[in-house]
Amino acid sequence: MDYIYLDNAATTKLHPKVIKKMNNMLSNNFGNPSSLHRLGINSEKEIKNARENIAQIIKVDPIDIIFTGSGTIANNIAIKGAINRLKKFGNKIITTQIEHKSVLEIFKYYETQGIDVIYLPVNKDGLIDIGYLKKELDDDTILVSIMAVNNETGVIQPLEKIGNLLNSYENLYFHVDGIQALGKIEVNIKKANIDLFSMSAHKIHGPKGIGSLYINKDIVIDKILHGSNQEKGFYPGTENTPGIVGFGEAIKHIPTNDELHKMKNLKLSFAKKIQNNITDVKINTPTNNLSAPHILNVSFSKVKGEVLVHSLENDNIFISTGSACSSKKDTTSHVIKAIGIPDKYKEGTLRFSLNKDITKRQLDYVFEKLQNNIKSLRKIMG
Amino acid sequence: MENLFLIRYGEIGLKGENRSLFEDKLLSNIKYSIKKFDKNLSVYKTPGRIFLNTSADKDIVKESLQKTPGLVSFSPVEKVDLDINEIKQIVLKIANSHIKDDSKITFRISARRSNKEYKYDSMDLQYDLGEHIIENIDEDNIKVDLHNPDLDINVEIRKNFAYIYSKVYEGIGGLPAGTNGKVGLMLSGGIDSPVAGFMGMKRGAEIIPIYFHSFPFTSDRTKEKVIDLAKVLANYQNKIDLYIVNFTEILKEINDKCPDKLLTIIMRRLMLKITEMIIEKQNGKAIITGESIGQVASQTLEAIKVTNSVPELPILRPLVGLNKLQIINLAKDIGTYEISIRPYEDCCTVFVPNSPETRPTINQVLEGEKNLNINDLIKQAVNNVEIININ
Numbered sequence: 106m107d108y109i110y111l112d113n114a115a116t117t118k119l120h121p122k123v124i125k126k127m128n129n130m131l132s133n134n135f136g137n138p139s140s141l142h143r144l145g146i147n148s149e150k151e152i153k154n155a156r157e158n159i160a161q162i163i164k165v166d167p168i169d170i171i172f173t174g175s176g177t178i179a180n181n182i183a184i185k186g187a188i189n190r191l192k193k194f195g196n197k198i199i200t201t202q203i204e205h206k207s208v209l210e211i212f213k214y215y216e217t218q219g220i221d222v223i224y225l226p227v228n229k230d231g232l233i234d235i236g237y238l239k240k241e242l243d244d245d246t247i248l249v250s251i252m253a254v255n256n257e258t259g260v261i262q263p264l265e266k267i268g269n270l271l272n273s274y275e276n277l278y279f280h281v282d283g284i285q286a287l288g289k290i291e292v293n294i295k296k297a298n299i300d301l302f303s304m305s306a307h308k309i310h311g312p313k314g315i316g317s318l319y320i321n322k323d324i325v326i327d328k329i330l331h332g333s334n335q336e337k338g339f340y341p342g343t344e345n346t347p348g349i350v351g352f353g354e355a356i357k358h359i360p361t362n363d364e365l366h367k368m369k370n371l372k373l374s375f376a377k378k379i380q381n382n383i384t385d386v387k388i389n390t391p392t393n394n395l396s397a398p399h400i401l402n403v404s405f406s407k408v409k410g411e412v413l414v415h416s417l418e419n420d421n422i423f424i425s426t427g428s429a430c431s432s433k434k435d436t437t438s439h440v441i442k443a444i445g446i447p448d449k450y451k452e453g454t455l456r457f458s459l460n461k462d463i464t465k466r467q468l469d470y471v472f473e474k475l476q477n478n479i480k481s482l483r484k485i486m487g
Numbered sequence: 488m489e490n491l492f493l494i495r496y497g498e499i500g501l502k503g504e505n506r507s508l509f510e511d512k513l514l515s516n517i518k519y520s521i522k523k524f525d526k527n528l529s530v531y532k533t534p535g536r537i538f539l540n541t542s543a544d545k546d547i548v549k550e551s552l553q554k555t556p557g558l559v560s561f562s563p564v565e566k567v568d569l570d571i572n573e574i575k576q577i578v579l580k581i582a583n584s585h586i587k588d589d590s591k592i593t594f595r596i597s598a599r600r601s602n603k604e605y606k607y608d609s610m611d612l613q614y615d616l617g618e619h620i621i622e623n624i625d626e627d628n629i630k631v632d633l634h635n636p637d638l639d640i641n642v643e644i645r646k647n648f649a650y651i652y653s654k655v656y657e658g659i660g661g662l663p664a665g666t667n668g669k670v671g672l673m674l675s676g677g678i679d680s681p682v683a684g685f686m687g688m689k690r691g692a693e694i695i696p697i698y699f700h701s702f703p704f705t706s707d708r709t710k711e712k713v714i715d716l717a718k719v720l721a722n723y724q725n726k727i728d729l730y731i732v733n734f735t736e737i738l739k740e741i742n743d744k745c746p747d748k749l750l751t752i753i754m755r756r757l758m759l760k761i762t763e764m765i766i767e768k769q770n771g772k773a774i775i776t777g778e779s780i781g782q783v784a785s786q787t788l789e790a791i792k793v794t795n796s797v798p799e800l801p802i803l804r805p806l807v808g809l810n811k812l813q814i815i816n817l818a819k820d821i822g823t824y825e826i827s828i829r830p831y832e833d834c835c836t837v838f839v840p841n842s843p844e845t846r847p848t849i850n851q852v853l854e855g856e857k858n859l860n861i862n863d864l865i866k867q868a869v870n871n872v873e874i875i876n877i878n
Contacts, residue, residue, distance in 0.1 A: 411706065412703050412704055413703075414703075415702055415703030415704075415706060415707075416703040418703070419702075419703060485739060485742055485743075
């Protein structure tokens with residue numbers, strides 16, 4: 106079956122070379138990296154290569170990279186490890202209203218533990234207000250966690266400006282959820298003074314069940330898991346060698362600058378077409394340089410997002426909604442709420458997320474189906 | 488190890504000439520539900536009792552028997568020869584297994600003798616067996632209480648064997664599923680309709696659930712939810728054929744041609760019509776719904792009247808006397824609640840009118856339906872119905 110997959114922010118299809126590499130690990134190179142014999146050493150070497158590949162892309166020392174079980178686990182190791190380490194110096198932590206659940210829920214947890222939590226609001230583009238952050242920062246603040254690219258709208262936060270602001274505070278760590286950013290935008294970890302940077306393989310055509318965390322060697326965080334010494338003791342347990350190697354291979358195939366440029370242009374002209382040809386729409390993704398090339402979030406009035414998703418699925422087009430279909434409760438996503446949206450758009454939010462292989466022809470087809478479905482659904486629901 | 492279970496049934500005994508039909512159905516239902524765990528089981532009847540002999544795990548058997556309509560109670564039982572010494576030995580073993588070192592328990596022996604030729608009568612047995620226990624267990628640990636004992640050891644003397652047990656587990660009672668014929672069940676993903684289906688099965692009906700799917704307005708996850716509900720219901724009648732009707736085109740037509748405030752009523756009328764067409768082909772005799780008076784706009788007495796008149800088959804509403812909380816508790820007992828509350832909501836809410844008519848009349852509804860051009864759509868829906876066999 107031929108289909109068009111525009112849900113790459115949810116997960117991606119494995120790159121063929123990743124499959125080949127992993128297949129070899131699963132079939133032949135199955136040794137435990139901790140074993141003393143040759144099979145163990147072979148596995149250890151493969152992990153070393155994967156670590157170096159990631160370090161090279163994000164321009165850090167490979168020694169500062171650990172592998173984890175997922176992006177969510179990387180966020181947990183970073184945030185909990187930082188707070189537990191620094192809580193003797195202060196009692197305030199700062200994040201944004203539009204973080205992924207895997208960050209927000211940790212902050213909510215610490216809120217119940219008596220820590221002061223600030224959730225920074227965002228403007229209509231989804232950007233935080235630097236002035237607001239500056240006002241909140243004080244000597245009591247021990248952690249700031251801000252995502253690089255938002256998973257729903259694609260908005261990019263000004264990490265270098267934020268990093269510069271944090272630089273003058275002692276006993277304050279800067280965590281960045283880079284899961285949607287990896288391979289899509291350039292993040293300068295050194296220049297932005299980032300201490301902790303979370304990543305995930307399955308957003309870049311690598312396997313599920315493997316994430317990674319950059320931990321600046323100049324900082325110390327507590328361990329939240331305890332066991333043997335794998336991954337410097339931060340993520341103990343026998344290494345997921347096939348996953349790690351798959352991650353290391355996937356990161357070799359991230360889009361080139363030209364490909365990213367092309368992706369961005371395709372996305373923008375698709376957005377423009379929607380805006381010019383369909384009435385009553387609101388583009389939630391900033392269409393200037395403030396958004397990542399792969400994500401476009403749009404709200405339509407007089408349709409339900411989930412019904413649109415299912416209708417397009419009938420045309421073999423796979424996308425995502427911004428909210429679940431429900432008449433009983435308000436299920437508008439916290440991100441869409443935070444950027445502020447008129448009531449009439451609240452239920453009809455869609456997210457299109459591209460990869461480098463998506464073509465103009467495919468997007469033209471998607472547009473045609475989108476327009477038809479909206480037309481007939483509005484007739485029914487309007 | 489094989490375990491023997493003594494199974495009691497109540498109402499079947501009242502059914503006169505149908506008695507053996509009912510017994511055989513209960514027998515085969517029990518066999519069907521345990522067969523999955525033990526191919527070599529044996530189930531047989533003796534006058535007034537059914538016996539199950541199986542090597543399946545005791546807890547699994549217990550759980551299965553507790554889900555079998557028509558079964559009033561059951562006991563794990565020891566079967567021994569009619570030798571008084573053997574009987575004494577087993578009775579003492581049972582008593583010993585209940586003794587705790589630091590406390591005293593009370594007991595009695597309840598003996599029955601349907602085999603009147605046996606040389607001891609009930610009184611003799613009770614006395615002799617009781618005495619045997621008291622003589623062999625420390626008096627700090629056990630004593631007799633004839634009225635309210637902790638442990639009641641039952642001894643039944645039948646024709647060839649004695650049956651001894653001390654535990655009685657309750658079943659759900661009622662009549663064996665399938666002994667009263669087939670009925671259609673209008674099954675949605677909600678809390679009420681699975682409970683209504685259970686009530687029908689408990690009274691001997693074999694239910695045929697029918698679900699109306701409206702993709703893309705309803706998620707395929709709702710369909711999965713309904714399949715899971717049908718799987719739970721299948722535990723009570725062993726196998727179920729779930730019928731899934733594609734309702735999308737009909738829904739669109741209703742939405743297009745009928746007055747907004749009558750949408751839900753007309754939708755229900757057409758669902759009943761389709762249900763009847765499907766059920767009649769299966770020789771079904773009635774339709775069960777999860778309706779309860781006044782719960783929602785389409786369940787006022789006026790609304791029930793205009794939907795009730797659609798099918799010729801009787802519509803049974805077993806939940807009519809229950810409150811929501813009672814329905815929820817039943818759903819929890821039968822194991823459907825956790826599935827029903829999964830969050831994939833019925834997007835048919837798309838078609839819920841803003842102000843539904845709560846006092847519709849039949850003329851008003853007929854007038855509202857007059858522009859519908861729907862007979863072909865209904866035929867199509869019935870002919871293309873998807874059937875999922877659940878064992």
